[in-house]
Amino acid sequence: MSERGQPTIRELQLRAERALSSGRRADIERALIDLAREAPVGSDSAIFAHRHLAELHLEDNPWRAALHLRRAIDAGHPRHGDVLHALMGLCQALLGNYAYAARCYRRALGFAPGTPWYHHNLGHLLDVGLDDLVGAEQHLRVAYEQEPLHDEVVASLAHCLARRGKLVEALVLAREAVALAPRHKEHRSLQEWIEQGAPAKRPRAVKGVMGRVGSVADGAIDDAVEDMSGCEDEFTESVAALLVDQMIAGGFDPDDINCARDVLDDYIGLRDAVGRPDVLAAAVEYTVSQLRGLGLSQQNIADRYGVTRGAVGHRSRDIRTTLSLSPYTP
Incomplete structure (x- = not known):
């Protein structure tokens, strides 16, 4: 105990570790929240708390998990980098932000380039979510070389x-996957699809296990990506990834970010030329701030994106004109 009778950071962390060992969710969450509240920002204890809170909410609330991970990632500790970025990739895949998820897995591989699960998850996203089949094959082959007996990788x-x-x-590998996991219905569906010549409409049952991220328990999340064939083009995804990244860092809530994605998609759909990605992302955020009465200044947003205030204002006016938007439109 401290001189004031309050538990020290070390005591709070030990309490959290004991709660994690007990397996009782309510105790775990209470102990981790106490630790996250008291630990210095960016400290190992704070990272520990936010990482485990993220894992706790990964399945039921990936958005909340992403906010905890952002606090941990911002600390910039390389020792934790790969797992934190991989967890963020999983969160973003669950939220449908596939380009952002792929960026997260690339960052994870920058810290731990030999990790087969990161190669698998990135490859699966590139295949099913982003239609980059060449890149997908490269990463999936790396994963297969290291884990040839893991049925999901195969x-x-x-x-x-x-x-x-x-x-x-493909058929040889599909049969291997069925042999490795005979009760796995999706593997049998995959084999049948390939035997039919792999028609363009893929079976919805073909899924990927996205839960193998570093020290996270195997199978923590199943079915994170399913039938993601309707992806956006590369430019839209690059703007969307930047926009989501910045708005998460800025503490926006999910409704604000969903609104921003809608504005972005509608605007790009109506405009042939939309300018630089960073200016467009900043302008969309500013437009949404006006629409929802959030009170953010044009200069503040421009500074965060590294663009000029004038460019943000010009593009925002064009967005409002093109989409017939007015400030504080619900």
Whole structure:
């Protein structure tokens, strides 16, 4: 105890570790929240608390998990970098932000380039979410070379190869996946799809396990990505990824960010030329701030994106004119 009778940071962390060992969710969350509240920002104890709070909420509230991860990532500790970025990738995949999720897994690989699960998850996102089959195959082959007996890795590579037209190798791998996990219905569906010549409409049952991220328990999340064939083009996704990243860092709530994504999609759909990605993202955020009465200044937003206030104002006016928007429109 401290001189004032309050528990020290070390005592709070020990309490959190004991709660994690007990497995009782209410005790775990209470102890981790106490630690996160008292630990110095950016300290190992704060990172510990926010990381485990993120893992706790990953399935039921990926948005809340992402906010905890952002606080941990902002501390910039390289020792924790790969797992934190991989967890953020999983959160963003669950939220449907596939380009952002792929960026997170690339960052995780920058810290731990040999981790097969990061290669698998990135490859699966590139295949099923972003239609980058060449990049997907590269990462999935790395994962397969290191984990040739993991049925999900084998199945993901088979799926990608089938989409690339490499049906002979894909069928061999699909049969391997079925042999490795005979009760896995999705693997059997995958095999049947390939035997039919891999028609363009893929079976919805083809899924990927996205939960193998560093020290996170195997199978923590199943079905994180399913039938993500309707992806946006590369430019839209690059703007959306920047926009979501900045708005998460700025503490916006999910409704604000969903509104921003809608504004972005509608505007790009009506405009042939939309300018620089960073200016567009900043202008969308400023427009949403006006629409929802959030009171953020144009200069503050411009500074965060590294662009000029004038550019943000000009693009925001064009967004409002194009979409017939007025400030404080609900």
